[in-house]
Structure formats: C-alpha cells, structure tokens
Amino acid sequence: MDYFKQILRFAKPYRIYAVLNIISNIFYALFGTLAMVSLFPMLSVLFDKTKRVHEKPEWLGIFKVREYSESYLNYFVTQKAEQGNEDVLIFMVILVISMFFLKNIFSYLAMYFITFLRNGVLKDIRNELYEKTVDLPLSYFSEKRKGDTIARISTDVLEIQHSFLSILELIVREPLMILFTIFAMLLISVKLTIFVFVFIPISGFLISLIGKKLKKHSDQVQQEQGFFLSIVEETLGGLKVIKGFNAEKIFGKKFGDSTSRFYNYSNTLLNRQNLASPTSEFLGIAVIAILLWFGGQMVLVEKTLDPSLFIVYMGLAYNILTPAKAISKASYGVKRGNAAAERVLEILNTTSPLEDKPTAKQKDDFTSDIVLENISFKYEDEYVLNDFTLKVPKGKSVALVGQSGSGKSTIANLVTRFYDVNKGVIKIDDIDIRDLSKNSLRGLMGLVTQKSILFHDTIKNNLLIGKPDATEEEMIEALKVANAWEFVKNKPQGINSIVGDSGDKLSGGQQQRLSIARAVLKNPPIMILDEATSALDTESERLVQSALENMMKNRTSIVIAHRLSTIQNSDLIVVMQKGKIVEQGTHAELIAKNGAYQKLVTMQSFDS
Structure with missing residues (x-):
C-alpha cells in the first residue's frame, strides 16, 4: 500500500470529486439495501401474510427496529384495506421500483464524479512524469532504454488508472453496501447471520491464495512491454542500417522473442486474474446453498x-456477493497497480544530481570569461579529463581539436552542465556554474551539435525553440545569417513547411543550417559548437562554415572541431590527447611548432 499512498497525493486537487463520490456512494449503498428490504412488504402483501394492526405502533428504540418496521407495515396495510383501497400491491411495487431507481441514480452519480478524479490523477501523473523525464540528467537515460521510459509514461500510468485508482471507487461503495446489508441481515436473523459469517473468512482465505504471485507476473509483463517498445523505437531509428545489411530477420527474431515472452507472461497473469471471479462466485453460491439448508430448517422445521x-x-445475502467479488478483484488490481506504480515512482522519486541549489543565482549577462580550473571527469570508471585547465575570454573563439576519445565533446557537456565535474570547478564570470540555476546558465549559451536535432514540426516552430517570442522578421534574419533563407524561401510554404521526423525532409546541410539559425535567433553571448560540420559534404560544409563565421562575430565561442580547416581563424586552438592539453596557440604558432597539431593537419590533408 506504500505505492498507493504516494499515488494518492495526486488526488488532492480533485478531493471535491472524492467527497461527492463518497456522498453518492453512501446513498447508493443505502438505497441498494433498502431496494432488497422493500421486497419484504410486497411479498407479505402478495402472500397475504400481513397481520391486522389497528393501532399505530410506538417507537421502542433502535434494538426493536425490526419489530417496529413489521408492525408499522402491518398497520399501514390494514389502514389501506379498511379504506377499501385494493391498490396496496401497486403501492408496494412502486416502492420497490423507486428504491432500485434511486440506487441506480446514485450509482451513476458516484461514477460520474470519480471519472474527473481518475482522469485528473492520470493527467497529473503523466505531466509530472514528463517534466521529471526532461529534468533528469542525460546520464540517467544512457543506462535505460527509451522504449521502457515510453512504456512507463503510457501503459504503466494507464494501468495505475485502470487497476489502482479503481480502488477509490470501492473504498466507500462496496464496504458500505456490505455494512448496510449486514445490518439488515442482523435485523432479520442474528443466528442466521452469524452462521453465514463463519464461512466468509474461509472463502476470503482461498481467494487470497490466488493473488499472491500476481504482482510478480504483472511486473514481468510491464518490463517486457518496455523492452519490445524499445525494439520498435530502435527499428524505426535504424531502418536504413537494418535494410542495408539485410538484418530484418535478426530484428524480427528479437521482436518475436520479446512478444512470445510477453504472450506467456500475459497468459499466466490473466489466467490467474480470471480465476478470481469464478472462484469468488462459486464460493459465494456455496455459502448461499449452505444458507438455504440452514435457513430452510428455521422456516420449515x-x-x-x-x-x-x-x-x-x-x-x-446474494447482495453481498457482488461487492465482495468487486473487492476481491480490486485486491488483484492493487497487486497489478503496485507493479505499475513501482515503475512510475522509480522515475518520480529519482533525485537529480544536477538539481538547482536552493540558493541558485540567476545570471542574465556574460562580462568576463569562462574558466575551467583543474577539472577531472569520468563517465564510468576511467577519467576522460584529468586536471584540465582552460580560460575562454569574452569575445574570443577557442577551438578544441584532437583524435576521437580525447575529451573534446565532454568539455561541451560539462560547460552546459549536462554533467557535473568530479573534481575542479567551472566558472563563468568567477561564479561556479553549480551556483547558478541551470535555466539561467543555459540561457547564456547557444548549442549546435554534430547531429542536428530537429523536431517533427514546421521550420518556424523549430526556430522558435531558440526564442519563443521572435517575430517573423527576426526569424528570416537568423535564417539569412545561417545561409538557410535561400532554400527556405523556395519551399512552397516557406517557414511554415514541415521538416519531417528528425528533419528527414531536408538534406544534412539544410538541417545543420536550421540548427545554426535556431542558435542565431536565440542570440546568446556564448556559443558551443560541437563538431557542427563533421557530418557534411564539402559544399554543405562551405555554406555551414560561412554561417558559423557569421554567427561567431563578436561572440565567445567554444568550437569542438573535427575538420581543422574550419577553425584556422580561431583566437586559440587547444590540442587534446587523452583528456589533457598537449599544445595550444594560434594556427600559425602551432604549425610553426611542428608538433601534434601539425600531425593532425598533415593526416587530414593526406586523407582529403
């Protein structure tokens, strides 16, 4: 129930609906019981079992309520008969119909109000889950499959709504129905009721045996669902490779194995779950059968x-069976919902190591420099940066070069605080970036990555990510700076053209120029360019390089470069090997040294 308590906090904003649901359920249970009890006067009249009572009975207290009710009924029927009214039976039928009508009206109202609560909780859990997913650091998701996260936001949350939150409907309604019914049964016969309740704990124990392993099986189903969603996500992302290497059978087998496991787990879970209803019904009928025998003795003998x-x-007695069955099914719902809630709350309860400090400062300008002081960093066990120190003055362009794995892109990840350093400190204007809010730190920076990241939307909306309140004129100006306006204006719908999934409707060079335009539109004082031209052909590279040079004018830039021809005009070039600086200087100075930089230039010249 721990998970249930944590999920219940999402119900607080909707508590008015919970109160209205409880009130409706109280009346539902009351009229549900009265509907059955109202059959008695009708049967009495029908079988002519009413005694003639001419004096109105007196109320003798709660413990004599049964005798009072019988006497009052007999008095009422006698009065009607003496008045020559032969429509007593019609009145009794109307009474029965009215009780059942009111029972169903309040049943509908109870479901009506709980709908707002259930769907509200579903919405708020999904929203918080999405916000938490976006807030958690990149390192959290490097160890998890995307499909598993998607499964938690979609199917697991839905499972909580279907099985877990259905308990909210049952917490009041079914127990009240049982309590009111038991009260009515006790009024009719204490002896018979005690006899019935000897058998209920036995049937309850048998039902509970079925549900013991339900949470385990439910957990397996949800994990497997996350796994095959991951395969689908990876397949869609890598279709070119799958088709190009004729690997359809490999991935088909992987997906088939996963769905087979899902099939087996689901069969086990559903069969165990389906056993609940017939078992509880059979046990209920068994109790009714024993009751018929015992009660028959009291009536006939x-x-x-x-x-x-x-x-x-x-x-x-039969009226108890329906709520009892509902409660037994709900207990399975708790176990299934527990597994789903555990997976959802695992994300919600994760504390981000990059969370802003309570005293985090806001910073809106950049005045001096960026300093990396003796920083060391490791993704797992091995350090990729060791005692690394670098100063980037305002208005200067600093390029980081080196072979793959030398730690260049790690610098970009650390300066933007996608990760935190293990040792040392990174400062902007002499303030530790960990003392700044992430929002204001990243507000000072524009990022252009090696793989241009565009969203399945219009060119306009992709640009507005950089500056949500930008005018159309500002967007066009940014596109011109990025050498992108030429191809955008020729599109039938201009900036309202859809770029496709991940920008697939555009060429690589066009995608990258839009990414640059987005950064230009943001107009930040600091630019981080992470191998922005490495994936482009020569013509596209020339246009993108020109766009980058336009963008970097009068800006502070950290450029991670693969192609050395693109950074020859940088104010400082830093050559890295195995997380350390081996050389630094301008292009001319480093060529003159005839060292590591000269080797890289020679290798690239030879390759080209």
Missing part, C-alpha cells in the same frame, strides 16, 4: 423465521 423474511434474507 423450527418455524422461527417468516418465509417472506427468509426470501428477503436470501436476496440480501
């Missing part, structure tokens, strides 16, 4: 119970 009352009593 002992003559201690009126036959009409016994029929009503049987109806009340």
Whole structure:
C-alpha cells in the first residue's frame, strides 16, 4: 500500500470529486439495501401474510427496529384495506421500483464524479512524469532504454488508472453496501447471520491464495512491454542500417522473442486474474446453498423465521456477493497497480544530481570569461579529463581539436552542465556554474551539435525553440545569417513547411543550417559548437562554415572541431590527447611548432 499512498497525493486537487463520490456512494449503498428490504412488504402483501394492526405502533428504540418496521407495515396495510383501497400491491411495487431507481441514480452519480478524479490523477501523473523525464540528467537515460521510459509514461500510468485508482471507487461503495446489508441481515436473523459469517473468512482465505504471485507476473509483463517498445523505437531509428545489411530477420527474431515472452507472461497473469471471479462466485453460491439448508430448517422445521423474511434474507445475502467479488478483484488490481506504480515512482522519486541549489543565482549577462580550473571527469570508471585547465575570454573563439576519445565533446557537456565535474570547478564570470540555476546558465549559451536535432514540426516552430517570442522578421534574419533563407524561401510554404521526423525532409546541410539559425535567433553571448560540420559534404560544409563565421562575430565561442580547416581563424586552438592539453596557440604558432597539431593537419590533408 506504500505505492498507493504516494499515488494518492495526486488526488488532492480533485478531493471535491472524492467527497461527492463518497456522498453518492453512501446513498447508493443505502438505497441498494433498502431496494432488497422493500421486497419484504410486497411479498407479505402478495402472500397475504400481513397481520391486522389497528393501532399505530410506538417507537421502542433502535434494538426493536425490526419489530417496529413489521408492525408499522402491518398497520399501514390494514389502514389501506379498511379504506377499501385494493391498490396496496401497486403501492408496494412502486416502492420497490423507486428504491432500485434511486440506487441506480446514485450509482451513476458516484461514477460520474470519480471519472474527473481518475482522469485528473492520470493527467497529473503523466505531466509530472514528463517534466521529471526532461529534468533528469542525460546520464540517467544512457543506462535505460527509451522504449521502457515510453512504456512507463503510457501503459504503466494507464494501468495505475485502470487497476489502482479503481480502488477509490470501492473504498466507500462496496464496504458500505456490505455494512448496510449486514445490518439488515442482523435485523432479520442474528443466528442466521452469524452462521453465514463463519464461512466468509474461509472463502476470503482461498481467494487470497490466488493473488499472491500476481504482482510478480504483472511486473514481468510491464518490463517486457518496455523492452519490445524499445525494439520498435530502435527499428524505426535504424531502418536504413537494418535494410542495408539485410538484418530484418535478426530484428524480427528479437521482436518475436520479446512478444512470445510477453504472450506467456500475459497468459499466466490473466489466467490467474480470471480465476478470481469464478472462484469468488462459486464460493459465494456455496455459502448461499449452505444458507438455504440452514435457513430452510428455521422456516420449515423450527418455524422461527417468516418465509417472506427468509426470501428477503436470501436476496440480501446474494447482495453481498457482488461487492465482495468487486473487492476481491480490486485486491488483484492493487497487486497489478503496485507493479505499475513501482515503475512510475522509480522515475518520480529519482533525485537529480544536477538539481538547482536552493540558493541558485540567476545570471542574465556574460562580462568576463569562462574558466575551467583543474577539472577531472569520468563517465564510468576511467577519467576522460584529468586536471584540465582552460580560460575562454569574452569575445574570443577557442577551438578544441584532437583524435576521437580525447575529451573534446565532454568539455561541451560539462560547460552546459549536462554533467557535473568530479573534481575542479567551472566558472563563468568567477561564479561556479553549480551556483547558478541551470535555466539561467543555459540561457547564456547557444548549442549546435554534430547531429542536428530537429523536431517533427514546421521550420518556424523549430526556430522558435531558440526564442519563443521572435517575430517573423527576426526569424528570416537568423535564417539569412545561417545561409538557410535561400532554400527556405523556395519551399512552397516557406517557414511554415514541415521538416519531417528528425528533419528527414531536408538534406544534412539544410538541417545543420536550421540548427545554426535556431542558435542565431536565440542570440546568446556564448556559443558551443560541437563538431557542427563533421557530418557534411564539402559544399554543405562551405555554406555551414560561412554561417558559423557569421554567427561567431563578436561572440565567445567554444568550437569542438573535427575538420581543422574550419577553425584556422580561431583566437586559440587547444590540442587534446587523452583528456589533457598537449599544445595550444594560434594556427600559425602551432604549425610553426611542428608538433601534434601539425600531425593532425598533415593526416587530414593526406586523407582529403
């Protein structure tokens, strides 16, 4: 129930609906019981079992309520008969219909109000889950499959709504129905009711045995669902490779194996779950059968119970079966919902190591420099940066070069605080970036990555990510700076053209120029360019390089470069090897040194 308590906090904003649901359920349970009890006067009239009572009975207290009700009914029927009214039976039928009508009206109202609560909780959990997913650091998701996260936001949350939150409907309604019914049964016959309740704990114990392993099986189903969603996500992302290497069978087998496991887990879970209803019904009917035998003795042999009352009593006993079955099914729902809630709350309860400090400062300008002081960093066990120190003055362009794995892109990840350093400190204007809010730190920076990241939307909306309140004129100006306006203006719908999934409707060079335009539109004082031209052909590279040079004018830039021809005009070039600086200087100075930089230039010249 720990998970259930944590999920319940999402119900607080909707508590008015919970209160209205409880009120409706109280009346539902009351009229549900009265509907069965109202059959007694009808049966009494029908079998002509009413005694003639001419004096109005007196109320003798709660413990005499049964005798008072019987006497008052007999008095009422006698009065009607003496008035020559032969429509007593019609009145009794109307009474029964009215009770059942009110029961169903309040049943509908209870479901009506709980709908707002359930769907509200579903919406708020999904929203918080999405916000948490976006807030968590990149390192959290490097160890998890995307499909598993998607499964938690979609199917697991839905499972919580279907199985877990259905308990909210049952917490009041079914127990109240049982309590009111038991009260009515006790009024009719204490002896018979005690006899019935000897058997209920036995049937409850048998039902509970079925559900013990339900959470385990439910957990397996949800994990496997996350796994095959991951395969689908990876397949869609890598279709070119799959088709190009004729690997359809490999991925088909992987997906087929996963769905087979899902099939087996689901069969086990559903069959165990489906056993609940017939088991509880059979046990209930067994109790009714024993009750028929025992009650029949009281009616026929002992003559201690009126036959009409016994029929009503049987109806009340059966009336307990429906809520009892619902409660037993709900207990399975708790176990299934527990597994789903555990997976959802695992994300919600994760504390981000990059969370802003309570005293985090806001910074809106950049005035001096960026300093990396003796920083060391490791993704897992091995350090990729060791005692690395670098100063980037305002208005200067600093390029980081080196072979793959030398730690260049790690610098970009650390300066933007996608990760935190293990040792040392990174400062902007002499303030540790960990003392700044992430929002204001990243507000000072524009990022252009090696793989241009565009969203399945219009060119306009992709640009507005950089500056949500930008005018159309500002967007066009940014596109011109990025050498992108030429191809955008020729599109039938201009900036309202859809770029496709991940920008697939555009060429690589066009995608990258849009990424640059987005950064230009943001107009930040600091630019981080992470191998922005490495994936481009020569013509596209020339246009993108020109766009980058336009963008970097009068800006502070950290450029991570693969192609050395693109950074020859940088104010400082830093050559890295195995997380350390081996050389630094301008292009001319480093060529003159004839060292590591000269080797890289020679290798690239030879390759080209």
